[in-house]
Amino acid sequence: MPSMILPALAALALPAPQADDADLRVAQLRDAALEDDYAYAITEAITTELGPRLAGTAEEARARKWAVTTLTRMGFKNVRDEPFPLKTWVRGVERAMVVGENSQPLVLTALGNSGATPAAGLTGEVVFFPTLDDLKDAPDGSLAGKIAFVSHAMTRTQDGSQYGYYGAVRRQGPAIAAAKGAAAILIRSVGTDSHRMPHAGSTVFPEGTAPIPAAALAVPDADQLERLVGRGAPVRVALTLTPRIVGTQNSGNVVAEVPGRDPAAGIVVVACHLDSWDLGTGAIDDASGCGIVAAAAKRIMDAGRPRRTIRVLWAGSEEVGVFGGKAYFDAHKGDNHVLAAESDFGADRIWRLDTNFAPANKPLADRLAAALAPLGISAGRDPAGGGADVSALVSAGVAGVDLQQDGTRYFDLHHTPDDTLDKVDPAQMRQNVAAWTAMLAVVADAPEAISATK
Amino acid sequence: MPSMILPALAALALPAPQADDADLRVAQLRDAALEDDYAYAITEAITTELGPRLAGTAEEARARKWAVTTLTRMGFKNVRDEPFPLKTWVRGVERAMVVGENSQPLVLTALGNSGATPAAGLTGEVVFFPTLDDLKDAPDGSLAGKIAFVSHAMTRTQDGSQYGYYGAVRRQGPAIAAAKGAAAILIRSVGTDSHRMPHAGSTVFPEGTAPIPAAALAVPDADQLERLVGRGAPVRVALTLTPRIVGTQNSGNVVAEVPGRDPAAGIVVVACHLDSWDLGTGAIDDASGCGIVAAAAKRIMDAGRPRRTIRVLWAGSEEVGVFGGKAYFDAHKGDNHVLAAESDFGADRIWRLDTNFAPANKPLADRLAAALAPLGISAGRDPAGGGADVSALVSAGVAGVDLQQDGTRYFDLHHTPDDTLDKVDPAQMRQNVAAWTAMLAVVADAPEAISATK
Incomplete structure (x- = not known):
């Protein structure tokens, strides 16, 4: 496992590294990328010309x-659309009203x-549950005909790590409420803002559980419903949600390559997802990621053929269940x-590698850390x-690199x-492109084999 | 006209003022109000229990x-609802789609x-006009069947003074577009945010001009439409707006009093408006104002009967044309x-008086400035x-006091x-209550007559 202090120890223990030609080349590519305009132009075009891109739709x-x-x-090269069903x-109509004397x-x-x-x-x-655990503790059948309301609140962190824990309200809450007989479920949006902006996202009903109407309230609306419930009198909500399944449609992954000089050296895949939720234009999620990885790959391509093939994957159907990633893995797991x-975490600056x-790749890790340090990125x-x-690939033993972005907002x-x-902040986006360019410059031309820890 | 430097000059030119009993009492009332909870409780109740309060509606x-x-x-005392027609x-349905190859x-x-x-x-x-003046310059009839789009952008100031100039796009733009034959008009919201939050607000069609559909785009949507127009190809928008006039309904003003000891000393009226636009719950516009003025008046009332009557006016139908203020003036212009x-500018801190x-009231102005200075308020x-x-009253010669709030956000x-x-920030709201309490303590008990400059 890399350590935050490895670079410092290396500097103490070893002779000062020589700035050889490869290091110089990486630094030049990195610094030139701080002037990048490709990534923003791609992001601008995707969000402006295409708009929302819900998985499986004509968009x-x-x-x-x-x-x-x-x-x-x-x-x-080798640009293609790889469709999958x-x-x-x-989405359909979505409308909710508190009814009765506080109607709104x-x-x-x-x-x-x-x-x-x-x-x-x-x-x-409405039956109020402060946390998902409170919903889990509700007796079976106790929610018959009721609308469960789970108001677990996520807070802000730089690494976005609360999404795993608090996202469970969205991913699991509806199925749990359904199993207890609820007519519907409302959750507090899994988000850190205080705007009238509901946060979409997928939930999962296991086989055999009939989906119930399930919706996320904007954070101020969850606050409001908590206040109304807190007044003590029963609160009733009239809810209309008319989403539907429109059958099996085509989604797909778009793949493009910078062919390498040495086919035996293997493929470096850099990914983003092209689909988005339908409420916004998917700028930070994830047009910007597509802009960043394509811009970095183009910079390497334009600088001369790299040793390894760089494959750009603009995945489809990530938002609705990572179906693009699964389809890519199924189709390409035999590739080298x-x-x-x-x-896929916005376009704010990268702060951690x-x-x-x-362990045999420690010199590679050190070169990567050294190439990124001038951008304010630490290991x-x-x-x-x-x-x-690409998580299926990494789970299957492929080496992974995470260029961790600042997720504060x-x-x-x-x-x-x-x-x-x-x-999207163009200045922070350029730092991303510089980091991805430096990373690709290091790994695509690394003379040694690259492998993951076991 | 009061001067920012008057208090300093006064301090130089005059003997140091004695902290007499009246000054002490004002200071005590002011400082106690820094612990106020009434204003927030009123604001919380109006926004939570009542929600949106569009003028003339059941709400x-x-x-x-x-x-x-x-x-x-x-x-x-003398609490009453004074209705007017x-x-x-x-509002009805509101929906807009760019159609064609960039449909969204x-x-x-x-x-x-x-x-x-x-x-x-x-x-x-869509016919794009960067500014209202550009729309004014469009030849008559040139907009027949077209949708005018005016994208004049307001910027942020502490005193909110840009609202006068940029608000003209909303107030006048639709009538101008109608006169030139436009089928509809879209304006950039008159706002300083960058959220998908359209800013409502009234427009005016003069007698004889048939209202056309007129809507405000959220700021990011105005940006988006500008980018699409900027690509050069014609941009078409499908627009559905189904607002309607539901006839003449009752609106009304709610009036309440703290009776004064000396009827001949006249009435101090402190106002806010109870109606709100229908999209939010009208917290900063203007439940908070109602909370602030009622809390301050109650603090004076609870401290013992003031010399002058304080009248609290919670006006109706401000948002749709200050009809409550007009009705109050018509009914009460004969009152003393x-x-x-x-x-009516949110609940952020007051920074200016x-x-x-x-001119004869300079001692009063000085006492007022001195009472407010410890709250960080300058003249x-x-x-x-x-x-x-209350602008009709002030226009008719009644003295006015503006406790200017920070309008940055x-x-x-x-x-x-x-x-x-x-x-609503409770801490800043308390500073408001303290300022209003101090102001009322000074003016309601002022021994001298109060009059406006001519």
Whole structure:
């Protein structure tokens, strides 16, 4: 496992490294990328010309077509759309009103895979659960005809690590409420903002559990509903949600390559996802990631053929269950991947490097850390997971690199209507491109074999 | 006109003022109000129990009833609802889509008094005008069948002074576009945020001009539409807006009093407005103002009967054209008002005092400035206007006091769905209550006559 203090120890224990030609070349590519305009231009075009790109829809298909054209024009080789079938869920009407003496509307959005109410809606009494554990503790059948309301609040961290724990309310809460007989469930959005912006996102109903209507309230609306419940009298909500499954449609992954000089040296895959939730234009999630990885790969391509092939993966259907990543793995698990990385956490500056290299790759890890340090990036101690769309590869033993972005404001915007181009800071985005360019320059031309820790 | 430097000059030119009993009492009331909880409790109740309170609707009527009950319970006298008729406009469906190869939804909201599209919507080519002057310059008839888009952008100031100039796009733009034959008009929201939050607000169609559909795009959507127009190809938008006039309904003003010891000394009126736009819960606009003025008046009442009557005016129908202020003036212009003030700019801290006192009231102005200085409030040089609902009084010669609030973030939230309780900072709100309490303590008990400059 890499250590935060490894570079310092190395500097003490070893002769001062010589700035050889390879190091100089990496530094030059990195510093030139601090002037990058490709990443922002790609992000601008995806968000402006394509807009929302919900998995399995005509909008996602249009985005793939645009992507093939764009990546081809940029000079990448072997550009192709690799389609796969997707059971496609789409949003319908979404409306909620507190009824009775405090009647007022609430702002919410259906969770992906939510069931539908009758077209005319349903009305039920709200049963409040401060946390997911409180919902789990509710007796079976106690929620019959009721609307469960789980208000577990996520707080802000730089590494976004609360999403795992608090995201469980969204991922698991609806199925738990359904099993207890609830007519519907409302959750506090899994987000850190205080705007009237509900945070979409998928939930999962296991086989055999009929989906119930499930929606996320904007954070101020969750606050409001808590206050109303706190007044003591029963609170009833009229809820209309009419999402539906529109059958099996095509989704797909777009793949493009910078062919390497040495086919035996293996493939470095750099990923993002092209699909987005439908409420915003998917700027930080994840047009910016597609811009960053494509811009970095193009910079390496334009600087001369690298030793290893760099494969750019713009995945489809990430948001609705990482189906693109799964399809890529199924189609390409036999390819000679040696390293995988993904940019899917916005476009704010990268602050930490995590890897999962084998001990024999310590010199590679050191060169990578040295190349990134001038960008304000230090080596972390978490084993790299690679990111959602390449996690299957990393789980299968491919080395991973995580260029960890600052997520302080990411969950203010994540999956909301507010995920739009203006949230991308071009200066921070350039630092990302420089880091990805430096990383690719190091790993694609590394003379040694690359392997993951066991 | 008061001067920022008057207090300093006064200190130089005159003997140091003695902290007499009256000054001490003002200071004690002021400092006690820094612990105020009434204002926040009122604001919390209005926003939570009542929610949106659009002028002329059942929700506004419910709010007036609640207000009469609440102000009576607080101990005010002569509490009453003074109804007046209002031609009532209500929102309908609002939906916009860019059509064609960049098809995507846009977030917008109808402006008050907007006309309606056909129920099935209308589609038109967008004609872009960077500023209102550009729209004014468009030849007559040149917009026939088109959708005008005016994207004049407001920027942030502490005193909110840009609202006057940039607000003209909203107030006048639709009538100008209608006169030139436009099928509809879209404006950039008059706001300083970058959220997917359209800013509502009234527009005006003069007699004889048929209202056209008129809506405000959220700021990111105005940016997006500018980018699409900037690509050069014609941009078409499908627009559905179905607001309507629901006839003449009752609106009304709620009035409450702290009776004074000396009826001949006149009335000090402190105002806010109880109605709100329908998208948010009207927390900063203007439940907080109602909380602040009622809390301050109650603190004076509880400290013993003041010399002058303090009249609390919670006006109706401010948002849709200051109809409550007009109705109050018509009903009460014969009353012996000596001073008027309004809190209607959020709940952030007060930073400046403006008055319009006659020169003979310089000692009063000095005492007022001295009472407010410990709260970080300095004397400004603008003649006080009193605020929308009391502006008719001030125009008619009643003295006005403006306790200017910090508006730096006000137009991020103004008239949006995001105007909710969480935007009120209790600490800054207490500073407001302290300032209003100190102001009332000075003016309600001032031994001298109070009059406005001519």
